Amino acid sequence: MATTLAPVLTDLWDKDRSWTLATYEDNGGYRGLRRALSLPAGDVVTMVKDSGLRGRGGAGFPTGMKWGFLPAPDGGPRYLVVNADESEPGTCKDIPLMLASPQHLIEGMIITSYAIGCHHAFVYVRGEVLHVYRRLLKSIEEAYAAGYLGKNILGSGFDLDITLHSGAGAYICGEETALLDSLEGLRGQPRLKPPFPAVAGLYARPTVVNNVESIASVPGIVVGGADWFKQMGTEKSTGHGLFSLSGHVTRPGQYEAPLGITLRELLDMAGGIREGHELKFWTPGGSSTPIFTAEHLDVPLDYESVGAAGSMLGTRALQIFDDTTSVVRAVTRWTEFYKHESCGKCTPCREGTYWLAQVLQRLEAGRGTSADIDLLLDLCDNILGRAFCALGDGATSPITSAIQYFREEFEAGTHTPADVLFPPERSSLFAYTPRRSGAQLAGVHA
Amino acid sequence: MSVEQVPVPRTNGQTHRAGYDEETRARLSADAAAIKARYPQERSALLPMLHLVQSEDGYVSPRGIAFCAAELGLTTAEVSAVATFYTQYKRHPNGTYTVGVCTNTLCAIMGGDAIWEELSDHLGIGHDETTDDGAITLERVECNAACDYAPVVMVNWEFFDNQTPDSAVALADELTAGHPVTPTRGAHSVCTFKEMSRVLAGFGDGRADEGIGAGGPTLAGTVLAREQGWVAPPFPADAEASTKTPARGTRTTKAPAASHAPKPGGEQSSAERPATTPGDVSPARRTTKKQSDDAKES
Numbered sequence: 001m002a003t004t005l006a007p008v009l010t011d012l013w014d015k016d017r018s019w020t021l022a023t024y025e026d027n028g029g030y031r032g033l034r035r036a037l038s039l040p041a042g043d044v045v046t047m048v049k050d051s052g053l054r055g056r057g058g059a060g061f062p063t064g065m066k067w068g069f070l071p072a073p074d075g076g077p078r079y080l081v082v083n084a085d086e087s088e089p090g091t092c093k094d095i096p097l098m099l100a101s102p103q104h105l106i107e108g109m110i111i112t113s114y115a116i117g118c119h120h121a122f123v124y125v126r127g128e129v130l131h132v133y134r135r136l137l138k139s140i141e142e143a144y145a146a147g148y149l150g151k152n153i154l155g156s157g158f159d160l161d162i163t164l165h166s167g168a169g170a171y172i173c174g175e176e177t178a179l180l181d182s183l184e185g186l187r188g189q190p191r192l193k194p195p196f197p198a199v200a201g202l203y204a205r206p207t208v209v210n211n212v213e214s215i216a217s218v219p220g221i222v223v224g225g226a227d228w229f230k231q232m233g234t235e236k237s238t239g240h241g242l243f244s245l246s247g248h249v250t251r252p253g254q255y256e257a258p259l260g261i262t263l264r265e266l267l268d269m270a271g272g273i274r275e276g277h278e279l280k281f282w283t284p285g286g287s288s289t290p291i292f293t294a295e296h297l298d299v300p301l302d303y304e305s306v307g308a309a310g311s312m313l314g315t316r317a318l319q320i321f322d323d324t325t326s327v328v329r330a331v332t333r334w335t336e337f338y339k340h341e342s343c344g345k346c347t348p349c350r351e352g353t354y355w356l357a358q359v360l361q362r363l364e365a366g367r368g369t370s371a372d373i374d375l376l377l378d379l380c381d382n383i384l385g386r387a388f389c390a391l392g393d394g395a396t397s398p399i400t401s402a403i404q405y406f407r408e409e410f411e412a413g414t415h416t417p418a419d420v421l422f423p424p425e426r427s428s429l430f431a432y433t434p435r436r437s438g439a440q441l442a443g444v445h446a
Numbered sequence: 447m448s449v450e451q452v453p454v455p456r457t458n459g460q461t462h463r464a465g466y467d468e469e470t471r472a473r474l475s476a477d478a479a480a481i482k483a484r485y486p487q488e489r490s491a492l493l494p495m496l497h498l499v500q501s502e503d504g505y506v507s508p509r510g511i512a513f514c515a516a517e518l519g520l521t522t523a524e525v526s527a528v529a530t531f532y533t534q535y536k537r538h539p540n541g542t543y544t545v546g547v548c549t550n551t552l553c554a555i556m557g558g559d560a561i562w563e564e565l566s567d568h569l570g571i572g573h574d575e576t577t578d579d580g581a582i583t584l585e586r587v588e589c590n591a592a593c594d595y596a597p598v599v600m601v602n603w604e605f606f607d608n609q610t611p612d613s614a615v616a617l618a619d620e621l622t623a624g625h626p627v628t629p630t631r632g633a634h635s636v637c638t639f640k641e642m643s644r645v646l647a648g649f650g651d652g653r654a655d656e657g658i659g660a661g662g663p664t665l666a667g668t669v670l671a672r673e674q675g676w677v678a679p680p681f682p683a684d685a686e687a688s689t690k691t692p693a694r695g696t697r698t699t700k701a702p703a704a705s706h707a708p709k710p711g712g713e714q715s716s717a718e719r720p721a722t723t724p725g726d727v728s729p730a731r732r733t734t735k736k737q738s739d740d741a742k743e744s
Contacts, residue, residue, distance in 0.1 A: 005671040006678040014668050018659035077486065086591045089550050095591040096664040099631065120486065127497070127534050127646050128546075128590055130603040131632040131657060134645060138654035163484045166646040168493055168532035171588065185492035185518075187531040203487055224681040231679045240678060245666075246593035247552055253594045253666025269670055287551065319552050319593065333551040337588055343531075428557035429597070430610045435563050 032219030050226035052238035057211025090317035237302030285314015288394025290401030326422035338395035349392030363413030501644035546587035564611035
C-alpha cells in the first residue's frame with residue numbers, strides 16, 4: 001500500500017473559525033498541556049527525545065536533544081524562542097499553519113517552556129505577514145484569558161509569559177543567532193558559535209530556538225506518546241511533516257504526510273505536473289537545497305535518503321518546475337536573492353554572492369564567456385564552508401547542482417539569452433506577451 | 447550614510463520638524479513604555495518602536511530615530527544602523543499602500559515578472575518608488591511564504607493570491623481611487639501603511655477574526671485526506687473510537703520500544719558541553735561537505 005497523507009496539524013485547518021481557541025479546544029486542544037503538567041519536566045524532554053522529532057525548520061536536528069543541551073538550572077532565566085521568520089524561497093508551511101491554527105503553536109510553546117524550565121518565551125514572526133501577526137496576538141490573548149498563560153497555569157504552579165515580536169524584513173534573521181541579535185534590538189547578523197544558544201543565547205542566557213512546525217508537533221507527541229509519533233515516517237525520520245508543493249503542479253498546496261513519502265506519490269495526490277508538460281527540476285527543501293530532477297522522483301523524502309541522493313530535506317518546500325523553465329533564469333534569480341539578503345558580515349558571502357550574480361546575469365543574457373562555468377564553480381568553492389553562516393553555503397547549492405544536471409544550458413548562455421531558449425510566457429500560469437527581455441529584468445538589485 | 451543625508455527632495459508638508467510636539471511625544475512615549483514592558487531588556491524594544499515611528503510618520507523619520515534613541519539611551523547612529531538593515535523600515539515617506547510583487551524565482555516564473563512589468567509600466571514607477579499622489583509605493587519583494595498561491599502580490603503585507611497582470615492593475619486602480627480592497631487571505635479590507643505599522647508594533651486592531659482560516663491550496667491535503675478517508679494514526683487513548691485506517695507511513699522496521707536517545711547527564715542537562723560540531727551529535731555527519739542548512743535550523 002502506498003503512503004497516504006497523515007493529517008495531524010492540518011486536521012484542524014478546515015474547521016469553522018479554525019484559528020480560535022474554542023475550535024482548538026473542541027478538537028482536543030490543550031490535552032497535551034494538561035498531560036505535560038502532570039509529568040515531571042524531564043519526562044516531557046525524554047518523551048520528545050524518544051519520539052525522534054527532528055527540527056522542521058531545515059536542519060533536522062533532534063528537537064529533544066536540543067532541549068537537553070541546556071545546562072542545569074542555575075536560578076537565572078532560560079528562554080524559548082520560536083523561529084517564525086519563514087522566508088526560505090519556496091517554504092510556505094509555517095505561515096499557513098499560524099494563520100489557520102495558531103493555538104497548535106501556543107500550546108506547543110507552553111509545553112516546551114515547561115519542559116525546559118522557561119518562564120518567558122518569544123515568537124519571532126517575520127514582519128511581512130500582517131494577518132498572521134494579528135492571529136498570533138489574538139491567540140496569545142485568548143490563552144491568557146483561559147488560564148493557559150500567566151501565573152500558576154491550570155493550577156500547576158508553573159508561570160509563563162509569551163511575547164510576540166515582529167521582524168522587519170531580513171531573511172538572515174531565520175538563522176538562529178541572527179534572530180537572537182535581532183530580537184535584542186540589533187542588526188540581524190549571525191553570531192560566532194560556540195557558544196551555542198543553548199549555553200549563551202538570548203541575553204546571553206540558555207536559550208532554545210525551535211521552528212514553528214517543530215513546536216506545533218509537540219502537543220500531539222505528548223498526547224499520543226513517542227510510539228504514536230514513530231508509527232509515522234521512517235526509522236530515523238519519524239513522524240508527520242508538511243510537504244509544500246508549488247509551481248507547475250495541478251493542485252499546489254500543503255500535504256501533511258509521514259516523512260519518507262516520495263515526490264511521485266505527492267504528485268499523484270496533487271494531480272501531477274501541469275497538463276501537457278513534464279517535470280524538469282525541483283527543490284526538495286527550499287532554494288538552499290541542491291535541486292533534483294525527474295530521476296529523483298522515487299527518493300524517499302526523509303533526512304537520510306535525500307542526503308544520500310545529494311541534497312537536503314530542508315523545509316520540504318517542493319518547488320516544481322516543468323520543461324518550459326530555464327534553469328539559468330531560476331538559478332540567477334535565486335542568486336540575486338542571496339546577494340540581496342547577505343548580511344555583509346563575512347567576506348566570502350558578501351563579495352561572493354555579488355560576483356555570482358554578475359556572472360549569472362551575463363549568462364542569462366547570453367553574454368557569458370567560455371570560462372564562466374568554471375568561474376562560477378570556483379566562486380562557489382570559495383564560499384561553501386568558508387562563510388560565517390549557512391546563508392553563503394545555501395547560495396552555492398542551486399548553482400553547483402544546476403550545473404551538475406544542466407551544464408549545457410549554462411554553456412548556451414555564452415551565445416543565446418535564456419528567454420530565447422525558454423520564452424518566459426510559456427512558463428507563466430497565464431497568457432501574456434513579454435515587453436522586455438529577461439536580461440533587462442535581471443539584476444534589479446544591482 | 448545617515449538617514450538625514452538621503453538626497454530625497456521633500457515637498458512642503460513632508461519637511462520634518464526637529465521633533466514631535468509635546469502631545470504626540472507623550473502619546474508615543476506611553477506606547478514605547480508599553481513596548482519596553484514586554485521585554486526583559488529595553489533594547490529589544492527597538493524593532494517594534496521603529497514600526498511605531500512608521501505608524502506616526504509613514505517612514506523612519508529623523509525625528510523618529512531621535513525619539514527611539516532618547517527612549518532607549520542609544521545614539522541616533524546606533525538606531526540608524528538598525529533601521530537601515532531591515533527592508534521594511536522605509537527611509538523616505540511611504541505611500542499609503544505598499545504594493546509588493548513577488549519576483550523571487552517561483553513567483554517570477556509563474557508570472558510574477560509579467561505582473562511586475564505591467565504594474566511598473568501602469569504606475570510609471572520602479573522599485574521602491576512612490577506615485578505622485580502618494581497612494582502606492584511599488585516594490586519587488588522576496589518570497590513571502592505563499593508559493594502555493596503563486597504568483598503573489600502583497601498590499602501592506604496582506605495576501606493577494608494567484609494574481610495576473612490584469613488583476614494586479616485593477617487592484618492598483620482601486621487603491622489609487624481610494625476604494626477599499628479585500629485580500630484573498632486577510633482582513634476584510636487592507637488598512638493603511640501607518641495602521642499596519644502600529645499593528646506590527648504590537649498594538650492589535652481587533653481584526654484577527656476577520657477573513658478565512660485557510661485558502662484552497664492550504665487545504666489541498668486536508669480535503670484530499672477527507673475524500674480518501676486517510677487519517678493519521680489515532681492517539682492511543684482514542685484508538686478504540688476510531689474505525690478508519692490510519693496512514694501506515696513508510697517505515698519498514700519497527701524501532702525497539704525501549705530505544706532511548708543518549709542522555710549524557712541528568713535531568714535537563716544531557717551534555718557536559720553543547721555540541722560544537724556536527725560530529726558531536728553523530729559520526730555520520732562528520733562529512734567533508736559542510737552541512738549548509740542550519741541557517742534555518744530550529
